Amino acid sequence: MKNLVIVESPAKAKTIEKFLGKDFKVMSSYGHIRDLHNKEFGIDVEKGFNPIYEISPDKEALVKQLKQAASQADMVWLASDEDREGEAIAWHLYEVLGLKPETTRRIVFHEITKPAILQAIENPREIDINRVNAQQARRVLDRIVGFELSPVLWRKIKPALSAGRVQSVAVRLICEREEEIRGFKSEAYYRISALFTIGDKQVKAELDRRLESEEAAAAFLEDCAKATFSVAEVNERPVKRSPAPPFTTSTLQQDAARKLNLTVNRTMMLAQKLYEAGLITYMRTDSLNLSNLALGEISKAVTADFGDKYLHRRHYHTKSKGAQEAHEAIRPTYISTREIEGTPQEQNLYKLIWRRAVASQMADAELLKTHVEISISNREEKFIMTGEQIVFDGFFALYPISEERMESTMLPPMSSGMALAPSEISAVERFSQAPARYTEASLVKKMEELGIGRPSTYAPTISTIQSRDYVAKGEKEGTKRDYDQLTLKNGKVTKSVLTETTGSDKGKLVPTDVGMIVNKFLTEYFPDILDYNFTARIEEKFDEIAEGNLGWQNEIADFYSGFHPGIESINALRLEHKVGERILGTDPESGKPVSVKIGRFGPVVQIGEATDEEKPRFASLQKGQSVSDITLEEALKLFELPRSLGSFEDKEIQANVGRFGPYVKFGSMYVSIPADLTPQEITLDEAIALIEAKRKADAQKLIKEFEELPGVQILNGRYGPYIAFKETGKKARNYKIPKDKEPEALTVEEVKALMEAQDAAPAKPKARKTSTRKSTAK
DNA sequence: CAGTGAGCGAGCTTCCGCTTGACTT
Numbered sequence: 001m002k003n004l005v006i007v008e009s010p011a012k013a014k015t016i017e018k019f020l021g022k023d024f025k026v027m028s029s030y031g032h033i034r035d036l037h038n039k040e041f042g043i044d045v046e047k048g049f050n051p052i053y054e055i056s057p058d059k060e061a062l063v064k065q066l067k068q069a070a071s072q073a074d075m076v077w078l079a080s081d082e083d084r085e086g087e088a089i090a091w092h093l094y095e096v097l098g099l100k101p102e103t104t105r106r107i108v109f110h111e112i113t114k115p116a117i118l119q120a121i122e123n124p125r126e127i128d129i130n131r132v133n134a135q136q137a138r139r140v141l142d143r144i145v146g147f148e149l150s151p152v153l154w155r156k157i158k159p160a161l162s163a164g165r166v167q168s169v170a171v172r173l174i175c176e177r178e179e180e181i182r183g184f185k186s187e188a189y190y191r192i193s194a195l196f197t198i199g200d201k202q203v204k205a206e207l208d209r210r211l212e213s214e215e216a217a218a219a220f221l222e223d224c225a226k227a228t229f230s231v232a233e234v235n236e237r238p239v240k241r242s243p244a245p246p247f248t249t250s251t252l253q254q255d256a257a258r259k260l261n262l263t264v265n266r267t268m269m270l271a272q273k274l275y276e277a278g279l280i281t282y283m284r285t286d287s288l289n290l291s292n293l294a295l296g297e298i299s300k301a302v303t304a305d306f307g308d309k310y311l312h313r314r315h316y317h318t319k320s321k322g323a324q325e326a327h328e329a330i331r332p333t334y335i336s337t338r339e340i341e342g343t344p345q346e347q348n349l350y351k352l353i354w355r356r357a358v359a360s361q362m363a364d365a366e367l368l369k370t371h372v373e374i375s376i377s378n379r380e381e382k383f384i385m386t387g388e389q390i391v392f393d394g395f396f397a398l399y400p401i402s403e404e405r406m407e408s409t410m411l412p413p414m415s416s417g418m419a420l421a422p423s424e425i426s427a428v429e430r431f432s433q434a435p436a437r438y439t440e441a442s443l444v445k446k447m448e449e450l451g452i453g454r455p456s457t458y459a460p461t462i463s464t465i466q467s468r469d470y471v472a473k474g475e476k477e478g479t480k481r482d483y484d485q486l487t488l489k490n491g492k493v494t495k496s497v498l499t500e501t502t503g504s505d506k507g508k509l510v511p512t513d514v515g516m517i518v519n520k521f522l523t524e525y526f527p528d529i530l531d532y533n534f535t536a537r538i539e540e541k542f543d544e545i546a547e548g549n550l551g552w553q554n555e556i557a558d559f560y561s562g563f564h565p566g567i568e569s570i571n572a573l574r575l576e577h578k579v580g581e582r583i584l585g586t587d588p589e590s591g592k593p594v595s596v597k598i599g600r601f602g603p604v605v606q607i608g609e610a611t612d613e614e615k616p617r618f619a620s621l622q623k624g625q626s627v628s629d630i631t632l633e634e635a636l637k638l639f640e641l642p643r644s645l646g647s648f649e650d651k652e653i654q655a656n657v658g659r660f661g662p663y664v665k666f667g668s669m670y671v672s673i674p675a676d677l678t679p680q681e682i683t684l685d686e687a688i689a690l691i692e693a694k695r696k697a698d699a700q701k702l703i704k705e706f707e708e709l710p711g712v713q714i715l716n717g718r719y720g721p722y723i724a725f726k727e728t729g730k731k732a733r734n735y736k737i738p739k740d741k742e743p744e745a746l747t748v749e750e751v752k753a754l755m756e757a758q759d760a761a762p763a764k765p766k767a768r769k770t771s772t773r774k775s776t777a778k
Numbered sequence: 779c780a781g782t783g784a785g786c787g788a789g790c791t792t793c794c795g796c797t798t799g800a801c802t803t
Binding site for chain 1: 780781782783784785786787790791792794795796798
């Protein structure tokens with residue numbers, strides 16, 4: 001073999017191999033091959049913060065293969081990305097594979113096109129050790145912060161918590177937003193709108209100011225009843241709208257959330273699929289750049305579909321902090337591919353990407369905006385109508401606007417002095433709105449603005465803060481609120497009371513008790529790390545290191561000397577109470593203190609203290625309860641469970657709340673209590689009804705058993721029929737039944753075959769430990 | 779995916795950024 005090229009991604013390797021021909025073998029490193037020691041601190045603080053690297057356990061087999069291939073090649077081309085991480089990957093490869101300078105070349109390209117790659121081969125360079133050092137500084141700093149801060153949380157708040165430069169700031173954003181919302185005082189005002197009939201069209205107009213009270217609104221409407229209305233002014237002005245730049249990771253996540261209702265995680269999984277199928281360029285990027293090849297293809301498509309007038313070549317520059325632009329923007333690999341095979345979600349995401357990339361090279365849309373002011377004979381205020389007409393659709397050609405909308409934004413011709421008559425004027429009570437809670441996508445947007453996290457970490461970070469139980473998706477439906485509406489029609493003002501739902505946090509990111517308490521603790525004791533500008537500031541240092549102007553070990557030593565003493569002093573600090581603990585009062589029965597805090601397994605109420613002769617009693621908080629506002633009465637109520645309801649068929653029935661919610665226990669049978677009942681209030685009769693319903697369901701559960709196969713049952717589960725297998729002393733396992741088989745008709749042989757096939761199915765990989773990151777993200 | 783239903787403790791936990799498959803609880 002003459003040449004070995006190593007890139008980061010296997011999909012990329014496949015493509016490049018096609019461009020390079022027979023003399024080149026292309027392999028992939030699958031990202032980093034080496035990292036700081038996984039379990040230990042991994043940094044020799046005494047010896048200049050020397051990193052202690054190990055080959056990542058799941059990369060050992062791969063490294064062996066790479067070594068072998070490298071030893072047989074005349075020349076090894078390190079073609080990892082040009083950003084900081086990519087440079088470090090090249091350096092680690094160089095070190096681990098034992099490469100020689102004279103037979104090693106470092107090459108880079110920012111787009112996977114044949115000319116770009118051939119040009120890269122023509123222009124090799126050496127590994128940029130300054131840039132590598134910037135990466136080592138970044139890596140070591142993150143390890144120091146994460147591995148010194150997290151244990152403080154274990155000691156002071158709860159085991160297995162975590163803190164880090166990125167995740168802790170993400171949690172802070174969510175906590176502070178929640179506090180703003182809690183502190184927000186909503187104020188009512190009245191919004192006035194009128195319907196004018198012009199020709200055969202009804203046109204809506206809004207008053208140019210809000211009215212602050214019902215009295216003011218009523219007085220206004222009374223005046224209107226006696227007033228005449230006329231057009232005071234008609235203004236028209238041309239407006240241009242420009243297309244958005246092509247997608248980066250963060251804008252793709254935002255748009256897919258908004259238009260396709262996808263989670264950040266789901267978007268990335270689908271994009272990965274498209275990338276692996278060769279349909280789109282790399283999906284983890286902060287670059288807005290499009291290759292010349294792509295620009296040419298887009299131009300061809302636009303001209304063919306719409307004509308020259310619609311083409312407008314644009315070059316976009318990224319504004320996001322810390323962008324490293326190692327790749328292209330996200331775009332279709334082939335613009336000529338308009339429809340793809342795949343699931344509906346894959347197709348929709350592809351369409352989104354296609355449209356955005358193509359539209360980014362199209363002409364502005366030109367609009368004519370009309371602004372009409374209508375005066376009221378006996379009032380100062382004016383009604384305003386706005387209309388919009390498309391003069392030239394430009395890139396709108398790809399984002400069709402419905403005819404209805406076009407119709408509704410077109411105003412009939414009007415001229416100054418023209419008299420108008422309102423058919424109806426209404427004043428609706430509105431309320432000023434608290435700031436919106438973050439969604440996954442809006443949090444990513446904010447993180448990108450602050451320069452926190454990278455395209456490859458947005459989705460994992462959002463998973464981490466949820467799996468650590470700092471943040472959860474809201475489940476509150478909101479509450480009903482009345483609002484008034486005054487309507488002037490046929491000279492009479494009538495009042496009606498309407499209702500709306502407000503305050504829902506469904507699907508939004510809401511901090512948990514643990515999240516709030518950890519955030520309060522960290523912002524108080526480690527304000528520098530939690531500062532929104534911390535990352536931006538150290539990024540400047542990393543840039544200086546990459547330029548060769550600063551030494552990375554000096555900079556880390558400098559940081560450590562400020563950071564580490566804080567850790568030492570907080571550890572030495574003897575906190576009288578646990579962080580976040582509140583004393584609620586005394587238990588009237590025992591006279592002992594009642595407190596609430598974050599316990600070993602989450603928020604708990606406690607009666608008594610650990611120093612008492614008797615052990616303290618504990619009860620977990622229930623869904624919807626919070627350490628910050630639970631009352632003594634509510635806390636004491638938690639100790640009423642488990643509650644005995646009486647007996648049925650000579651056995652006791654108990655109600656309680658378990659890991660999976662409220663339930664009633666009857667002998668060895670557990671039945672979940674539905675949402676409309678509570679364990680505190682459920683009656684004996686209601687519990688018996690639940691037990692009987694469960695018995696009935698259980699009776700229908702068993703579809704079939706086999707004498708020849710002890711422990712095997714065909715059961716009817718929540719998600720349809722399945723094969724269950726329980727052997728005494730062994731773990732139970734379930735098996736799928738293919739859709740085309742009738743579960744009742746399955747024979748012993750068929751069941752055996754299904755079980756054997758599925759036992760063998762997960763092809764045993766070489767003993768691999770799943771990384772901690774992955775298992776926690778679950 | 780398919781059931782489940784403590785305990786307040788021994789040892790363990792943890793970071794960010796690059797990459798993909800592997801999980802079968």
